Amino acid sequence: MSQIKYFLDKARETNDASYLLRAYTAETNFYHRLNVRSAQLNATGGHPDPNLYSKEWCLAYNAQLLKDPTFEKFHWTGKTYRGMVIALEEYRLYNRVGNGVVNHAFLSTSKVRDVALTFIPPSSPGKYSVICTYTINQGWSALDLETISEYPEEQEVLIIPNMHFRIKKVTERSPTERCPIEIELEQEDMQEAIKEMGYSGFTGDLKKDY
Template sequence: MGNIVESLKKHVLNRRAQDYDEFLSKLDHPERVSPDNHIKLTLSPTTTFEAKATTTKAVAISSTCSEFYLACRNNQIDKVEKLLSTMTLDEIDRLEPNNSTALHAASYHGHKRIVQMLLEAGADRAIQNKFGCLPFDEALNDNVKELFFRVPNSNRLVGDTGAIEWELIDDDVLEKAAEEKNIIETLYNSFIGSDSVYKMFERIEKYYIDNGLANINGFQTVKRFFQKATKEQDPRWIIKAYTAETDFYTTLNAEIAGGAGQYQSERRYIIALLSRHPILDNYTFIGPAYRVMRQNIDDLKKYAVNSCLMTKSFLSSSIDRKVAELFLIRQEEVREQAGTKSRHKADGKVIKSWVMCIYQIKRKRTALHIENSSQYANDGEILIMPYTVFQVRNISKFKAEFLPDKPQMTQIELEEYNQ
């Protein structure tokens, strides 16, 4: 069992390496070159000598790597701690003249304690350096990479019930799915037509975030990301907010699934921006996505081949089955450490069992591959849009080699439905 878990963890830690490791040894990598060598003094050939001197000095000052970045790069723990106490998150996340950040530097050089301090301070994990690498990709070793994992009890790719995630479909609900999609499309097109997409971002931030979510855990983190989204009119900041470990994504999904009336328009704006905004066109995903769920065995019997389900909220899944399996294992470990035991019926059968769900995505913008904008890139997250209809294609059992006692586990294969 232990070997299987370590093998899964190793896979998840290094699944991105084939795409990014080649950049770590490049001679012009920001963390291999002295910061001083990145300073570029650009002079205009038409200026006077005196003007040149002034220009040179100004450019040199603006091109100097920050004291904080250098402290993180050089593993000056006490200095980093002192500077952090007075810094804003924008200062912590500053992209330096060498196109690196403090978190990239600490991660690349293996300064584990400083990486930990930066993550605890709320440093943005999804900033790319000049090679498109995230701080996670730059990590010197697996010990540093593990610092970027979600907390063990995170339910990001694990559902404990189907109540929020989906509902069985009949003709009325098929109609509801089509109706909701039409409302969202019409909303988005109305803002596009009047050239005021900015208003969507503004209203989400002003009404839903500032008023509706002011008391959630992690509000300041969410607020900051939405301020950026509004200022830059860029939905990738919404993805950062959604993937951060706050109460935002659970609250948002519960309210979408429950049909809460207050702030319904603002929630629809979020759905519209993530499902329609052209900036996210290159995030579109076609293929299989994986998610695990603990489901009541009596409810599980309701699902049959050819039956249809509709996602009632955003649904987080992974491009990699082994990531979903590791999430499941970590959940089980937390349950075991807490002394939580599975409940059984009078006949000895367990009340809830684990289910592996495989979603086959077929249409553009039904789902987004968001890992490079996610606060947790190692999740390999595929974000499935609300009101997507899937048809059950197959239900089977398999031996879960990665779980204690290797129990039989249900697997449900779902394919996007042609509405």
């Protein structure tokens, strides 16, 4: 983790918070640990207790990305794509147009559909290959990492945890296609979404880390 320590030290020394994003895109297990802990804390229902932000490093990291004006130049809106494999039980949950979805962890997506397709592993019995299309309407909720990523050709867009999406369309194609299922989601207005936090139509996120 010496590489991550370097990025975090540089962020403190230079007051350049973009080093936090470089830490996420680095080829280490940092992003995995961050997502696992974020999901654990956010999956308890609703948003985490505000008192935890000073104690949990992953929540402090997430909050910094949201509040620091340094990241405004990375704000992004538009369509972005994520490929994954999900189990039948999960697919039944998400094959419901109109359902709400909350992402409990960071979602790594791409501006290029074909790039997202390359991240889908071969399907196996009881598993389904899925590509999600996210429409991002609020720029602060997603960060364009292309200019600072170690892999700029991936054109990565990082969706911040606890964003709310509505399932707009589910398309099933021939099972012989590379990705036979497409789920289209559109970001909800946060104020409206918060009103629905107790609404059973909101589920957990499609959080498979592929």
